[in-house]
Structure formats: structure tokens, C-alpha cells
Amino acid sequence: xxxxxxxxxxxxxxxxxxxxxxxxxxxxxxxxxxxxxxxxxxxxxxxxxxxxxxxxxxxxxxxxxxxxxxxxxxxxxxxxxxxxxxxxxxxxxxxxxxxxxxxxxxxx
Numbered sequence: 001x002x003x004x005x006x007x008x009x010x011x012x013x014x015x016x017x018x019x020x021x022x023x024x025x026x027x028x029x030x031x032x033x034x035x036x037x038x039x040x041x042x043x044x045x046x047x048x049x050x051x052x053x054x055x056x057x058x059x060x061x062x063x064x065x066x067x068x069x070x071x072x073x074x075x076x077x078x079x080x081x082x083x084x085x086x087x088x089x090x091x092x093x094x095x096x097x098x099x100x101x102x103x104x105x106x107x108x
Contacts, residue, residue, distance in 0.1 A: 008039055008100040015096055019089065030086040034093020037075055042097060044068045 012035030
């Protein structure tokens with residue numbers, strides 16, 4: 001799991017730099033924020049599933065999952081409500097987890 005997180009951080013930094021280089025600061029901030037939210041989501045997911053697979057504290061794992069989605073919904077609501085981040089580039093940053101998983105799958 002640590003290598004997946006490391007790959008995601010690298011992909012997020014590279015995408016942020018590319019967004020800043022070819023776009024502007026708002027694009028870079030939006031990509032970085034989306035990548036950060038997906039990183040936190042990935043960390044929470046790994047914590048929850050490790051507890052479920054260990055067959056310990058299933059109720060805690062489920063409550064963390066529900067709480068995680070509540071926070072994710074609030075973050076998405078704030079991004080849509082305000083204009084300090086670009087919604088499309090934020091979504092692109094969140095989608096970087098797909099690229100991360102593909103890279104991890106190709107390199108084992």
C-alpha cells in the first residue's frame with residue numbers, strides 16, 4: 001500500500017506541475033486539491049479494509065466509511081459552491097487515482 005501512496009503522490013505532483021506550466025495557478029491548485037482528496041480517500045479506504053480483512057472492528061470500519069463519504073460529499077459541495085477551484089480540473093485531480101492504480105498494476 002505504501003508504494004501505491006508514493007506513486008499517487010508522484011503522479012499528483014507531476015500533474016500539478018503540468019497544470020501550472022501549461023495553464024495557470026487555479027488549474028494547478030484544483031488538480032492538487034483533487035489529488036489530495038483522492039489520496040485521503042485512498043488512505044481511509046486502506047485503513048477500513050485492513051480492519052475488515054483482519055475481522056476486527058467491523059462496526060468501526062463501517063462507521064469510518066460512512067463518515068468518509070459524508071466528508072467527501074461536503075468537500076464536493078464546497079468545491080461546486082465556490083469558485084476558487086475549477087470543478088473540471090478538481091475532478092481530473094481526483095481521477096488521478098485511476099492512473100496511479102494502472103501504473104501500480106503495470107509495475108507490480
